[in-house]
Amino acid sequence: MSALLVAGGVYRERCVWPDWRRTFGSAGRAASAVASLVDSVEVLTPAPPEVAAEYEAEARLDGVKVRLAPAAPGLLFDYVHGLSIPTISPAPAALPPPGVFDAAAPVVLRFGMLEASARVRAEMCVYDPQSAFAPEAFAANGSRVARLAVVGNRGEVSALGGDPDPVSAAGSMLASGTEVIVVKAGSAGASVVTASGVGTVPARLTENVWPVGSGDVFAAAFTVAWAVDGLSPEEAADFASYAVADYVESMSLPISPALRSERPPRQPVTAKGGKVYLAGPFFSMGQRWLVDEARRGLRELGMQVFSPLHDIGRGAAHEVAPADLEALQGCGSVLALLDGLDSGTLFEVGYARAIGLPVYGLAQVTSEEDLKMVTGSGCRVFTDFVTCLHHCAWGA
Numbered sequence: 001m002s003a004l005l006v007a008g009g010v011y012r013e014r015c016v017w018p019d020w021r022r023t024f025g026s027a028g029r030a031a032s033a034v035a036s037l038v039d040s041v042e043v044l045t046p047a048p049p050e051v052a053a054e055y056e057a058e059a060r061l062d063g064v065k066v067r068l069a070p071a072a073p074g075l076l077f078d079y080v081h082g083l084s085i086p087t088i089s090p091a092p093a094a095l096p097p098p099g100v101f102d103a104a105a106p107v108v109l110r111f112g113m114l115e116a117s118a119r120v121r122a123e124m125c126v127y128d129p130q131s132a133f134a135p136e137a138f139a140a141n142g143s144r145v146a147r148l149a150v151v152g153n154r155g156e157v158s159a160l161g162g163d164p165d166p167v168s169a170a171g172s173m174l175a176s177g178t179e180v181i182v183v184k185a186g187s188a189g190a191s192v193v194t195a196s197g198v199g200t201v202p203a204r205l206t207e208n209v210w211p212v213g214s215g216d217v218f219a220a221a222f223t224v225a226w227a228v229d230g231l232s233p234e235e236a237a238d239f240a241s242y243a244v245a246d247y248v249e250s251m252s253l254p255i256s257p258a259l260r261s262e263r264p265p266r267q268p269v270t271a272k273g274g275k276v277y278l279a280g281p282f283f284s285m286g287q288r289w290l291v292d293e294a295r296r297g298l299r300e301l302g303m304q305v306f307s308p309l310h311d312i313g314r315g316a317a318h319e320v321a322p323a324d325l326e327a328l329q330g331c332g333s334v335l336a337l338l339d340g341l342d343s344g345t346l347f348e349v350g351y352a353r354a355i356g357l358p359v360y361g362l363a364q365v366t367s368e369e370d371l372k373m374v375t376g377s378g379c380r381v382f383t384d385f386v387t388c389l390h391h392c393a394w395g396a
Contacts, residue, residue, distance in 0.1 A: 002228050003040040006031045006220070007103035007118035008111030008130075010047040010055045010066075015079040015212060017364075017385060020251075023054040025075075026111040026130060029213045029253070030220035033243070035062035036254040037224045044103050046072040046116040062254055069101035072115035082211045082386040083297045088114070100141050109223045110143070111216070117141045124227040125149070128219040129156045138178075149180035149226060149233065151219045157183050167191055167198055180233040182222060184215060187271040187301055187393060189241065192234045199234040202268035204245035209390040217247045221255060229260070242266065271302035272395040277328050277357075278307040279348040280337030290337055294362075294389065298335065301393035306331055328352060335392045338363040338381070341370060353377045360392040 008027030013020065024032070031043045043059070045052060046069040056066040073095055078087040092114050103110065104121040111118075112130035120127075120143040128151045129135035135156045138148060150157070150173060154166040161169025161181075170181035170193035183191040189202040221243035225236035242263050243255045278295055281287045291309055298305045308324050325348075328334070334352040336345055338361045350373075352359050359379040363371060375381055382388035390396075 001040060002038040003042075003105065004031075004034065004038050004107050004109060004223065004228065005042050005044060005103060005105035005122075006109045006111075007044045007069075007101075007120065008109075009075065009113045009115065010043065010045040010052055011075045011077055012051060012054070013077045013079070013212065015082065017081045018210070018251075020079075020212070023051060023058075024213065025055075025077075026113075026128070026213070026216045026219075028055045028059065029216040030109060030111070030223075031064045032059055032062055032253045033217045033220040033247070033255050034224045035059075035064050036257050037221075037260070038228055041065070042067055042105075044069055044101070044118070046070060046099070046101060046113070048072075048074040050074070069103075069116065069118075070099060072096075072099065072113075075115065079212060081293070082209070083300070083389065084293070107223070107227045108145075109220060110138075111219070112136055119143050120145060123147065126151055126219060126223040126227065128152060128215065129160065131156060133159075135159050147227075148178050149182065149222070150178055151182040151184065151215075151222055153184045153186075153215070157181060167193060180226070182233070182237055184218065187269060187390065189268075189270065190218075190237050192237050194233055199237075201234065201237040201241050202270065204241055204266035205269045205394065205396055206245050206249035206266070207387075208249045208251075208384065209387045210248045210251045211386060214244050214248050217253070217255070218244045269394045269396065271393045272332075273302055273304075274332040275304040275306055275330065276392060277331040277334045277348070277352070278305050278309075278337075279334055279345045279352075281340055281342035281345060282309045287337075287340070293385075294335060294337065297386070297389045298393060301389060303393050324348065325351060328357075329355065331357065333357055333392060333395065334359045335388070336361040336374075336379070338371065338374065339365050341366060346374070349374060349379060350377070353379065358395070360388055362388045 009025040010028040011025035042065040051074045076089045103118040108122040108125045122145045124147045125145040157166040161172040163169035166183045181193040192199040218240045221240035225231045225239040361381040
């Protein structure tokens with residue numbers, strides 16, 4: 001009988017756009033993701049009993065068991081949108097020093113936590129450190145396993161391996177006994193580092209993009225494929241890439257068992273790079289905030305961003321307009337914030353289409369009728385902020 005123990009946090013989560021209110025956290029989401037793929041899944045979490053009960057009420061339907069470690073403070077993650085930096089309550093600085101609890105099973109998926117630390121004894125373990133700033137080394141709390149894989153983003157792997165280049169850092173981790181290191185890089189896919197060399201796995205194109213928890217689903221799918229099904233690390237990472245694509249597109253779990261034998265035709269994607277012109281009004285606090293968020297998100301997705309607000313600023317019409325249009329001609333695409341139908345933004349959209357630039361527009365409260373010329377001229381218009389940014393970065 002196949003079995004998996006998931007050790008990590010179960011937290012309350014809220015998002016404004018799109019509306020999302022769930023009790024998941026890394027461990028809860030991972031367990032729910034793979035409940036359809038293994039015979040027995042158990043979550044071991046230091047969540048307070050009332051938080052664990054909220055998760056268990058839903059997880060029970062998938063056959064997930066919940067076991068409580070010594071309780072730590074319950075956490076709430078608040079997002080404005082899927083790429084926003086969450087507000088964590090209580091603040092991490094206010095948390096007491098994390099306690100250590102034991103997690104023993106043949107196969108374990110361990111997540112790093114703010115409020116606690118799981119000490120693992122296992123034959124095979126996948127460790128996702130879950131910390132961009134100070135990831136805990138796997139063995140620092142006394143964890144011991146026969147075979148270890150680490151799944152982390154570039155910053156986490158660089159920190160753990162002591163090298164700014166994550167692939168070089170992964171090489172140092174191999175020398176210290178880690179068998180597999182998977183370096184996640186968002187739209188750039190993932191690098192799979194083993195003693196045999198470095199392989200790459202692409203991200204997959206989706207119509208919708210819901211990124212919250214996508215890394216949890218990747219780690220869970222990789223764990224089952226590598227430690228339970230016996231796939232090679234690169235094959236396991238490819239399976240995880242498809243599983244994540246299904247999740248971010250549908251916002252639903254668990255992973256379909258059919259994915260093991262049949263992969264849907266999903267185009268590989270990567271951030272196309274280049275420069276994008278960020279068109280949008282910035283005359284109120286809300287407008288300015290949205291411009292700032294779009295700029296930050298695009299840059300995180302690998303794009304250079306020209307923002308009239310940040311790169312030219314305010315000024316007289318005869319100075320600002322020619323400078324904006326000159327910059328527009330030097331960009332490869334446009335992301336337009338269309339709500340409010342600002343005249344300057346619409347002019348920039350029309351100018352961009354006239355010179356053949358692709359335009360990706362965000363319009364959450366504007367009617368189709370008011371956008372007739374925008375959509376009719378070939379612009380792609382989205383209602384979801386994060387999806388719009390990703391498709392712009394992908395050039396999809």
